Amino acid sequence: MHTAELALSLLLVVIIVVSLLSNVLVLICFLYNAEIRKQVPGLFILNLTFCNLLLSASSMPLTLFGVLSNAHPGGHIFCQVVGFLDTFLTTNSMLSMAALSIDRWVAVVFPLSYHSRIRHRDAVIALAYTWVHSLSFSVVAACLSWVGYHQLYASCTLCNGRAVNAKTQFAIYTVVQHSLTFLLVSVVLCVTYLKVLKVARFHCKRIDVITMQTLVLLVDIHPSVRQRCLEEQKRRRQRATRKISTFIGTFVICFTPYVITRIVELFVTEPFNQNWGVLCKSLAYSKAACDPFVYSLLRHQYRKTCSDIINRLLKRISFSYLPLEMMCENIVQVPEVLSYGFT
Numbered sequence: 001m002h003t004a005e006l007a008l009s010l011l012l013v014v015i016i017v018v019s020l021l022s023n024v025l026v027l028i029c030f031l032y033n034a035e036i037r038k039q040v041p042g043l044f045i046l047n048l049t050f051c052n053l054l055l056s057a058s059s060m061p062l063t064l065f066g067v068l069s070n071a072h073p074g075g076h077i078f079c080q081v082v083g084f085l086d087t088f089l090t091t092n093s094m095l096s097m098a099a100l101s102i103d104r105w106v107a108v109v110f111p112l113s114y115h116s117r118i119r120h121r122d123a124v125i126a127l128a129y130t131w132v133h134s135l136s137f138s139v140v141a142a143c144l145s146w147v148g149y150h151q152l153y154a155s156c157t158l159c160n161g162r163a164v165n166a167k168t169q170f171a172i173y174t175v176v177q178h179s180l181t182f183l184l185v186s187v188v189l190c191v192t193y194l195k196v197l198k199v200a201r202f203h204c205k206r207i208d209v210i211t212m213q214t215l216v217l218l219v220d221i222h223p224s225v226r227q228r229c230l231e232e233q234k235r236r237r238q239r240a241t242r243k244i245s246t247f248i249g250t251f252v253i254c255f256t257p258y259v260i261t262r263i264v265e266l267f268v269t270e271p272f273n274q275n276w277g278v279l280c281k282s283l284a285y286s287k288a289a290c291d292p293f294v295y296s297l298l299r300h301q302y303r304k305t306c307s308d309i310i311n312r313l314l315k316r317i318s319f320s321y322l323p324l325e326m327m328c329e330n331i332v333q334v335p336e337v338l339s340y341g342f343t
Contacts, residue, residue: 004275005067012064015289019056022292023049027183029296029305036301041103044125045296047130048096051089052288059086059155060285066154067135067278076148079156083147086157088138090284091181093291097132097251098188099123100295105192110198146170152265152277160266171266182259189251193244200240251295254287 026049029036053072062073062082073079103123107114141147141158143165150159158226160170258280261272 003341007277008275008282009064009067010211011279012060012067012285015282015285016056016060016064019052019060019285019289019292020240022289022297023052023056025306026292026296026302027053028309029302032309033301033305036305040118040120040123041100042099043120043127044103047127047296048093048100051093051096052291054085054202055089055093055285055288058082059089060288061158063153063155063278063281063285066149070154072149073156079149080142080147083149083156083158084138084142085145086155087141088134091177092130093257093288094181095133096127097291097295098185099126099130101189101192101247102126105195108196133180135183140173144169144173146173150277152272152274154274154278155281157281158262167266174262174266178205178259178262182255186252189248193247197240197244200244208322212221246294250287250290254283254290260282 026045029047030042030046031037059082062079065073072081103118106118110117146158148156148159150157158174160167213310261277261280265272297306
């Protein structure tokens with residue numbers, strides 16, 4: 001095995017492990033915390049988590065097997081099923097990200113009317129659309145036998161038809177599919193999150209004005225306190241920009257190389273290097289490992305839930321490993337305490 005193949009294999013192993021653990025942790029937090037389940041964005045996050053988990057358990061291991069063995073993983077029908085899931089889950093996860101961005105845009109731009117604009121019924125309708133949209137492209141590809149093992153990506157995914165007419169139809173299908181998923185979601189993410197950033201910066205300016213007015217009135221304030229206030233203003237502005245850049249940047253960095261390679265592959269005769277194809281596919285897979293941190297685990301509510309779960313587990317473990325002598329002493333002391341109450 002060459003160095004490049006070994007590096008790609010290690011990268012896939014890391015992506016699979018991180019994706020499985022982080023998405024399982026998000027699912028545990030969702031089941032543990034009732035407040036998270038009541039929130040409308042929780043439905044989108046739950047759908048995104050299930051898509052990432054299924055993708056991590058089905059398509060990613062087969063790609064790893066294809067890189068290690070350089071062979072077709074499994075039978076033809078099995079590969080078609082995995083390729084169908086790959087197309088469906090990737091499309092569904094992209095549309096879930098768009099739904100989350102729209103939800104956050106409404107929450108920030110229209111905070112007072114958010115609960116009347118975005119309800120659980122609206123979230124269910126949005127999720128139904130993501131499923132219909134994803135199933136439509138997946139079923140069309142499966143019915144036209146455009147799903148199978150692709151040597152360039154070493155995975156079961158969309159692949160070209162052999163006939164000339166089939167290649168033309170497949171090219172049209174690929175362009176339309178990526179236009180209505182990747183391109184559409186990219187536009188939605190940029191428009192909504194840039195609107196959110198605009199509102200966040202406006203509120204930061206208002207807070208900065210109030211802070212500066214307060215600092216002017218407080219003549220006797222210590223210079224170090226004044227400096228900390230100014231540094232906090234700067235961090236507040238940078239925090240909003242950093243969060244929005246993370247939402248948009250992770251999506252663009254992870255999916256753009258794969259989508260561009262897919263489109264260019266339709267119109268060139270010379271094949272790409274397989275290492276490049278596997279790297280693009282691995283970057284697309286890495287979004288499943290990034291999503292739990294971008295949308296869930298770095299938020300205060302999820303971090304608090306994780307700490308509560310860990311504390312409860314530690315208490316149970318510490319209680320179960322109490323020395324037997326201490327437990328016996330406590331049992332012996334119970335009658336003495338009871339008798340003390342009646343004497």
